[in-house]
Amino acid sequence: MKKINPISKAKAPKTKPTKVKVEIIKPEILSIQNLSVTIQAKPVLPVLQNISFSMKEGEILALVGESGSGKSLTALSITKLLPVKHFEYTTGSIIFNGTNILHVDDEKLRGIRGKEIAYIFQDPFTSLNPLKKIKDQIIESYRIHISENEREAVDKAKYLLNKVGLTELDERLNSYPGQMSGGMLQRICIASALMCDPKLLIADEPTSALDVTIQSQLVDLLLKIKEENQMSILFISHDISLVASLANRIAVMYAGQIVEIGETDALIDRPTHPYTEALLRSIPSGVKSHQRLAVIDGIVPSPADYPVGCHFSSRCPEVMERCKIEKPPLYELIKNRCSACFLREKKK
Numbered sequence: 085m086k087k088i089n090p091i092s093k094a095k096a097p098k099t100k101p102t103k104v105k106v107e108i109i110k111p112e113i114l115s116i117q118n119l120s121v122t123i124q125a126k127p128v129l130p131v132l133q134n135i136s137f138s139m140k141e142g143e144i145l146a147l148v149g150e151s152g153s154g155k156s157l158t159a160l161s162i163t164k165l166l167p168v169k170h171f172e173y174t175t176g177s178i179i180f181n182g183t184n185i186l187h188v189d190d191e192k193l194r195g196i197r198g199k200e201i202a203y204i205f206q207d208p209f210t211s212l213n214p215l216k217k218i219k220d221q222i223i224e225s226y227r228i229h230i231s232e233n234e235r236e237a238v239d240k241a242k243y244l245l246n247k248v249g250l251t252e253l254d255e256r257l258n259s260y261p262g263q264m265s266g267g268m269l270q271r272i273c274i275a276s277a278l279m280c281d282p283k284l285l286i287a288d289e290p291t292s293a294l295d296v297t298i299q300s301q302l303v304d305l306l307l308k309i310k311e312e313n314q315m316s317i318l319f320i321s322h323d324i325s326l327v328a329s330l331a332n333r334i335a336v337m338y339a340g341q342i343v344e345i346g347e348t349d350a351l352i353d354r355p356t357h358p359y360t361e362a363l364l365r366s367i368p369s370g371v372k373s374h375q376r377l378a379v380i381d382g383i384v385p386s387p388a389d390y391p392v393g394c395h396f397s398s399r400c401p402e403v404m405e406r407c408k409i410e411k412p413p414l415y416e417l418i419k420n421r422c423s424a425c426f427l428r429e430k431k432k
């Protein structure tokens with residue numbers, strides 16, 4: 085057999101070795117491509133249109149946009165939580181960890197929900213059953229997916245409750261939701277979502293029902309947990325200034341479509357879509373504090389009133405005739421940067 089000679093020292097080049105920047109490419113945990121969802125009304129309403137974005141393992145992606153943009157419907161679609169009676173997935177794919185969620189049967193879906201993909205919702209008071217003790221609610225998913233052993237489940241619950249900053253754990257576990265504050269309950273919801281060590285945590289406005297100090301504590305907590313657990317987080321918020329300190333990338337949503345995606349700093353410093361620019365100008369706390377606050381005139385149209393062309397055309401300060409009749413595709417401007425605006429179309 086032919087031996088492969090190692091390069092001999094004598095033949096090694098004498099030039100200084102150049103430094104090579106090694107980029108560690110993490111695998112994708114979630115990839116949504118061209119997802120469209122309709123509401124089964126008369127007439128049928130195309131509520132989500134050609135949603136495409138992906139997430140890497142360990143990444144925090146923020147999904148931002150005004151109320152009614154379609155953030156929650158997108159989040160619920162990921163585990164097919166939209167009721168089939170009212171919603172239909174008309175096009176696209178949702179690949180989670182190599183599996184197309186839209187093609188799996190109900191039993192496999194139940195195995196994914198709560199175990200591999202967990203949710204935290206906006207209002208902890210409505211997320212928890214007021215009639216059941218915290219203990220029974222927090223250990224439920226562990227007993228379904230991991231082990232029926234109650235002792236083991238309670239131990240894990242205590243470990244996580246301690247991690248999310250709660251004390252007097254036996255007392256907490258034996259309480260009912262109504263006996264606790266909103267901040268405490270949201271910590272319990274976070275611990276509950278982590279019981280099965282999910283690969284993806286979907287947090288839908290998890291802090292917007294809480295006061296500002298509790299909000300920042302919970303954001304810090306999520307960051308710490310994410311580092312320790314190596315999970316990915318889809319963090320949904322209408323507040324772009326809140327996600328600025330949290331997310332690796334931001335996807336901006338408007339009226340059922342993704343209008344811009346980019347790395348957080350780049351997107352905030354150099355927005356490429358008029359809607360992202362308008363959102364940034366209207367932040368009360370001011371990511372860009374030197375600029376005057378501005379309101380975006382009008383409201384997000386409901387699915388029945390989506391404009392024919394670009395959905396933002398009815399409110400866009402830079403609207404052109406073309407925008408009113410044609411939908412702009414999501415142009416890839418550079419790596420990790422996409423924008424759905426005709427102003428970004430590359431001239432041929």
Ligand SMILES: Nc1ncnc2c1ncn2[C@@H]1O[C@H](COP(=O)(O)OP(=O)(O)OP(=O)(O)O)[C@@H](O)[C@H]1O
Pocket residue numbers: 123131149150151152153154155156157158170322385386387
């Ligand atoms: N069950 C439903 N039937 C009809 N329309 C619906 C239904 N659920 C949501 N919608 C509409 O779909 C659009 C997107 O709603 P969604 O709840 O996803 O918005 P959102 O971005 O999460 O808003 P918010 O910030 O207020 O939570 C809105 O126009 C909403 O009115």
Ligand SMILES: [Mg+2]
Pocket residue numbers: 155156157288
């Ligand atoms: Mg919502």
